[in-house]
Amino acid sequence: MSNRSPGEIRDPETGKVDFKEIWYKARAAFAVLLSLAVLGGGGWYIYSKGHDAWMDFRTAEDYIGNGVDPVQVTVPKGATLRQISDILVAADVVKTAKAFDREAEANADSKKIQVGKYNLKTQLPAKTALAMLLDPKNIVRNRITLKDGVRLSVQVAALSKATGIPVKDFNAKLKDWKKLGLPTWAKNGAEGFVFPDTYELPDKPTAANVLKLATDQFNVVATDLNIEDNANALNYSPYQVLVMASIIEKEAGLNDDDRGKIARVFYNRLDPKLWPVGRLESDATVAYANNITGRVFTTKAERQLDSPYNTYLHKGLPVGPITSPSKKSLDAALHPADGAWLYFTVVNLDTGETLFANTLGEQQANSAKLQEWCTASQANRDKCNGK
Structure with missing residues (x-):
């Protein structure tokens, strides 16, 4: 039996290193380390497999992370949310339509996605992709x-x-x-x-x-606007209504309510019972005939130009539109206001205030108000002269 205490690796009698003792200790230590390695390796293996299974579950329908490569995606006009999800899947922005549809259904703002081209990324979580589509900063403006x-x-x-x-x-x-x-x-x-x-x-x-x-x-x-049926109800053709709307667009001021009244003035002037002259006498048509822009009034010489667009010389509507009318003017031409007005004039070019009259005397009084405004300052004179 050895008289050495545990841990001694030298022979007490000779003082030499006892290699046999070293071997015993090393073998014991190796056994302990091997056991720990087996236990640790098994735990890591179990953890690794569990983690992989969890990631497979999480990414079965949806991507995770912050995306990969930049990509541009176009949302066409009239696209439904389901069509948008298909577009995103095709571009590899989202993994499945199901994931995007689920996020879109849970977010009421998803219906606000605008038509246009977007800067996105591939392999985005569906929730992130939806947020980017709802952010106007990601729209490519063209x-x-x-x-x-x-x-x-x-x-x-x-x-x-x-x-x-x-x-x-x-x-x-x-x-x-x-x-x-x-x-x-x-x-x-x-x-x-x-x-x-x-x-x-x-x-x-x-x-x-x-x-x-x-x-x-x-x-x-x-x-x-159901332009054909509504035009027929007025006893005009759709094209004539378009021509009328184009004139209203140029003659109207800033008050949208005046458009229907202006329409009524011109329709009244086309009624021989109300306006035997039969001419619209619109400065806007004369300006078109003379290729003039930026001026409210026309001169006597310009109003004498022999053109099918000159409604001071020719009766009825001009031969075609003089401008591209807005929906508001088209609607006004289809639904003129009720009234017996035969005249109108803007009296303030800054506010667009327009006055309507039934008689020439009333119109002359209103025209005097316009002239008063035009001469009130140099700035007003410049606006009246188109400068």
Whole structure:
């Protein structure tokens, strides 16, 4: 029996290292470490397999994380939430339509997703993808706004500037205007049918597909207003109503309620019982005939220009629209206000205040108020003279 205490590795008699003792101790230590390794490895294996199973469960329908690669996705006009989810799946933004549909159903704001192109990422959690679609900062803006109350040539110039497509390309398509999808009752070209609105431009714009954005929208508005039936109820053709609306658009001030009254004035002037003269006498049509913009009044010489658009010389409506009317003016032309007015004049160009009259005497008094406003200051004189 050894007289050495545990831990001693030298022979007490010789003082030499006892390698046999070292071997015994090392073997015992190895056994302990091996046991710990087996126990630890088994635990890690179980943890690893459990974690993998949990991750598989979590990602079966949805991605996790912050996304991977930048991607642009387009939400087309009229797309439903289900169609949007399919678009996102196709672009690998979300993993399944089910995941996005679930998030969209739980978020009432999902119905507010706008039409347009979005900067997103691939492999996003559905909740994150929905939040990005609801954030206007992620919309790629490639839009153009066509103003109401401007003639076709002005709209074409704006379209050319926004798309880089030469004006001549647009004009070439406009010459073949019957291929632009205009209503069957359209006449005399596309003037008045290129509807003023804001449009998302195509990725690859052409003169044809850009023009059709606006002409298609005109058809949508015309259908919404039931322009054909309502025009017939007035004993006018839809095209005549469009011409009337284009004049109202140029003559109206800032008060939308005046549009219906202006419509009534012009319809009254087309009634031979109320206005035997038979002429609209609209300065807006004379300005169009003379290619004048930015001026309220016309001169005597301009009103003598022999043009089918000069309603001081020719009876009835001009041969075509003089501008692109807004939906408000189209509605006014279809639903004129009730009244016996034969005259109107704006009396304040800043506020758009407009006065209506039944008699020439009343009109002359109202015109005097306009002249008073025009001479009240140099700024007013400049506005009246179109400066």
